[in-house]
Amino acid sequence: MPWIQLKINTTGSHAEQLGDALIESGAVSVTFQDTHDNPVFEPLPGETLLWGDTDVIGLYDAETDMHEVVAILSGEPLLGHGFRHKIEQLEDKDWEREWMDNFHPMRFGQRLWICPSWRDVPDPNAVNVMLDPGLAFGTGTHPTTAMCLEWLDGLDLAGKTIIDFGCGSGILAIAALKLGAARAIGIDIDPQAIQASRDNASRNGVSDRLELYLPRDQPADLSADVVVANILAGPLRELAPLISELPKSGAHLGLSGILASQASHVAAAYQDKFQLDPIVEKEEWCRITGVRR
Numbered sequence: 001m002p003w004i005q006l007k008i009n010t011t012g013s014h015a016e017q018l019g020d021a022l023i024e025s026g027a028v029s030v031t032f033q034d035t036h037d038n039p040v041f042e043p044l045p046g047e048t049l050l051w052g053d054t055d056v057i058g059l060y061d062a063e064t065d066m067h068e069v070v071a072i073l074s075g076e077p078l079l080g081h082g083f084r085h086k087i088e089q090l091e092d093k094d095w096e097r098e099w100m101d102n103f104h105p106m107r108f109g110q111r112l113w114i115c116p117s118w119r120d121v122p123d124p125n126a127v128n129v130m131l132d133p134g135l136a137f138g139t140g141t142h143p144t145t146a147m148c149l150e151w152l153d154g155l156d157l158a159g160k161t162i163i164d165f166g167c168g169s170g171i172l173a174i175a176a177l178k179l180g181a182a183r184a185i186g187i188d189i190d191p192q193a194i195q196a197s198r199d200n201a202s203r204n205g206v207s208d209r210l211e212l213y214l215p216r217d218q219p220a221d222l223s224a225d226v227v228v229a230n231i232l233a234g235p236l237r238e239l240a241p242l243i244s245e246l247p248k249s250g251a252h253l254g255l256s257g258i259l260a261s262q263a264s265h266v267a268a269a270y271q272d273k274f275q276l277d278p279i280v281e282k283e284e285w286c287r288i289t290g291v292r293r
């Protein structure tokens, strides 16, 4: 079952009250985490944070309307309008664990394999990306990543520039580079994802062709032949004006992180500027692709 988590940084004295508020807003569980064990929560661009010592994390069914949750929580006196938070889709941890235990290299499409670095590659002549589960999202086990990898494998990427918007572990950018792309640009709001992408690029010998940016640092005039964004439906809709301008005319766009029930809403935000393909579905998740008009 797919899940979404919402994380709020606070002080220990406020944690319990916020935990109750998260449950009232629809969270099926709430956990408290010592911030010092988990320095992931990032400041918004231009912001200086005074860190609380506790992250309050609510787990929601992925069908939940997170806009509504945020609206409800804005009414909480401890939070208020525009409160800082982070919303993420979650890897299925059991699935992840199983993959680690069984050490399975995985094939995507015709040419591409994602392989744990401690195993021999099944086909040395294939396009092999060496990647181990780490702190950032993206190993290939999640259907949203898998659908992006399959799509990339089917494109002619030779000499192309690709933007990986929400790069996580860097898996999509690195796969594109190994499939022949000349240059990749990874963007993520999470500094830990930038670091993971950098490490994984180095492990795969493609560091010199991968640029990585936090959104506040990204050059203003970015454009590419292929743009892929595996983030959630809400941000994909909100960021449609920005993401739509990244592909050049005739360039390919791939969107993922979308539940089947949300696909038509996301497609509606892109259909004016893109000739969209039929939507592809895998285990409750969808992929939307198209070509920039």
Ligand SMILES: C[S@@+](CC[C@H](N)C(=O)[O-])C[C@H]1O[C@@H](n2cnc3c(N)ncnc32)[C@H](O)[C@@H]1O
Pocket (backbone or CB within 6 Å): 089, 136, 137, 138, 139, 140, 144, 145, 148, 164, 165, 166, 167, 168, 169, 170, 171, 172, 187, 188, 189, 190, 193, 215, 230, 231, 232, 235, 257
């Ligand atoms: C589901 S993961 C995808 C990771 C990887 N691209 C993959 O396909 O497995 C989504 C990533 O997008 C990042 N993200 C979420 N919202 C973002 C935004 N508005 N701008 C840039 N990155 C964002 C998250 O930090 C996370 O690393």
